Amino acid sequence: xxxxxxxxxxxxxxxxxxxxxxxxxxxxxxxxxxxxxxxxxxxxxxxxxxxxxxxxxxxxxxxxxxxxxxxxxxxxxxxxxxxxxxxxxxxxxxxxxxxxxxxxxxxxxxxxxxxxxxxxxxxxxxxxxxxxxxxxxxxxxxxxxxxxxxxxxxxxxxxxxxxxxxxxxxxxxxxxxxxxxxxxxxxxxxxxxxxxxxxxxxxxxxxx
Amino acid sequence: xxxxxxxxxxxxxxxxxxxxxxxxxxxxxxxxxxxxxxxxxxxxxxxxxxxxxxxxxxxxxxxxxxxxxxxxxxxxxxxxxxxxxxxxxxxxxxxxxxxxxxxxxxxxxxxxxxxxxxxxxxxxxxxxxxxxxxxxxxxxxxxxxxxxxxxxxxxxxxxxxxxxxxxxxxxxxxxxxxxxxxxxxxxxxxxxxxxxxxxxxxxxxxxxxxxxxxxxxxxxxx
Numbered sequence: 001x002x003x004x005x006x007x008x009x010x011x012x013x014x015x016x017x018x019x020x021x022x023x024x025x026x027x028x029x030x031x032x033x034x035x036x037x038x039x040x041x042x043x044x045x046x047x048x049x050x051x052x053x054x055x056x057x058x059x060x061x062x063x064x065x066x067x068x069x070x071x072x073x074x075x076x077x078x079x080x081x082x083x084x085x086x087x088x089x090x091x092x093x094x095x096x097x098x099x100x101x102x103x104x105x106x107x108x109x110x111x112x113x114x115x116x117x118x119x120x121x122x123x124x125x126x127x128x129x130x131x132x133x134x135x136x137x138x139x140x141x142x143x144x145x146x147x148x149x150x151x152x153x154x155x156x157x158x159x160x161x162x163x164x165x166x167x168x169x170x171x172x173x174x175x176x177x178x179x180x181x182x183x184x185x186x187x188x189x190x191x192x193x194x195x196x197x198x199x200x201x202x203x204x205x206x207x208x
Numbered sequence: 209x210x211x212x213x214x215x216x217x218x219x220x221x222x223x224x225x226x227x228x229x230x231x232x233x234x235x236x237x238x239x240x241x242x243x244x245x246x247x248x249x250x251x252x253x254x255x256x257x258x259x260x261x262x263x264x265x266x267x268x269x270x271x272x273x274x275x276x277x278x279x280x281x282x283x284x285x286x287x288x289x290x291x292x293x294x295x296x297x298x299x300x301x302x303x304x305x306x307x308x309x310x311x312x313x314x315x316x317x318x319x320x321x322x323x324x325x326x327x328x329x330x331x332x333x334x335x336x337x338x339x340x341x342x343x344x345x346x347x348x349x350x351x352x353x354x355x356x357x358x359x360x361x362x363x364x365x366x367x368x369x370x371x372x373x374x375x376x377x378x379x380x381x382x383x384x385x386x387x388x389x390x391x392x393x394x395x396x397x398x399x400x401x402x403x404x405x406x407x408x409x410x411x412x413x414x415x416x417x418x419x420x421x422x423x424x425x426x427x428x429x430x
Contacts, residue, residue: 022384023384024237024384025232025233025236025237025384025387026233026237026311027233028232028233028236029229029230029232029233029316032229032232033229079292080288080292082288082310083284083287083288083291083310083313084281084284084285084288087280087281087284087313087314088277088280088281088284091276091277091280092277120276120280120314121314121316121319122314123233123311123314123315125314126310126311126313126314127307127311130307130310130311131307134307181396182399182400182403183396183397183399183400183403184392184396184399187229187395188392188393188395188396188399189392189396190392191388191389191391191392191395192388192389192392192393194388194392195385195386195387195388195389195392196385198384198385198387198388199385202383202384202385
């Protein structure tokens with residue numbers, strides 16, 4: 001029961017209370033760039049969930065299993081190798097996922113393929129791995145617990161990202177036909193709409 | 209193109225934040241105060257200049273197929289250097305920048321300049337390009353931070369502005385929704401100024417029959 005509650009808390013926090021896009025400002029480039037149509041927003045979201053989950057899992061395994069390993073702790077690998085290691089893992093993962101998808105699931109590759117290369121430089125992915133390292137490496141965490149919590153956090157951070165992206169795409173589709181002052185047309189009005197969404201999500205603050 | 213042009217272009221005509229819409233995450237996340245904005249701007253400028261330097265030096269050596277991972281590793285190395293220097297000399301700044309400091313690695317401006325400029329140009333042009341883009345990024349961060357800090361907490365560089373208007377602060381602007389709002393309104397303002405300028409230039413052209421020397425600012429935001 002206790003554990004279930006912990007995981008539910010991680011989930012709710014990642015999707016609503018600390019939504020990556022609307023309260024942490026992570027992943028804004030695709031949020032602005034790929035939110036013109038709902039179908040492409042959904043595809044991008046799915047690709048992000050996929051890579052985010054795997055990245056959270058693998059980076060946490062490396063961090064806890066190698067960087068903080070009792071025999072290696074004296075070299076303080078986490079001080080100077082963390083950023084390089086995490087970004088290489090993400091870049092390699094994206095490449096690998098792209099190749100595997102191309103061979104094993106061509107229809108999926110066709111629908112997600114164009115978004116995959118963009119994901120390496122999506123700051124939400126590196127952001128979630130950094131946050132996992134900060135949140136789930138306390139003394140009391142076991143290796144398995146930390147990895148499981150990271151993976152759950154990764155999935156639902158991706159779900160939160162997709163939610164924000166799809167809502168935004170829905171709004172922007174309707175904004176196309178709205179009478180908007182010349183200077184606000186396009187990206188500026190998208191930011192104002194995002195401000196309204198962020199205000200709405202702000203209502204979840206303090207719930208967990 | 210002259211070297212001064214390369215520098216100036218990064219500040220106005222190709223401003224990374226307001227015109228190219230790159231590096232949006234830090235420009236909203238660390239602009240609640242001017243101190244953070246300047247710190248982030250300088251850190252990113254340092255990484256940008258160094259990565260442009262290395263990428264430009266190695267432009268004949270890196271095979272095209274694997275250039276992106278190579279660029280990213282170069283950038284990540286310099287970000288690690290910045291992070292270690294900052295934790296030694298400016299621990300407060302490092303704490304307030306938080307996870308956005310390591311996230312300089314995935315700042316699209318840096319990878320974008322490595323790909324679009326440094327990998328095709330001579331070393332010192334690339335360094336100047338890095339300086340110009342970095343200055344443009346820093347100025348853009350400062351513009352957003354100025355609006356948010358003054359309206360949101362009635363302070364400048366963390367120092368309270370005299371005048372005793374504490375009770376009139378709009379706390380919204382230091383929170384997440386205010387970041388989006390300030391960014392949207394600033395973008396609209398720059399669009400408006402750009403359009404006005406173009407209109408005036410067009411009028412002047414009709415009246416005096418004299419074409420303007422300087423290029424027309426493109427602030428359409430796309």
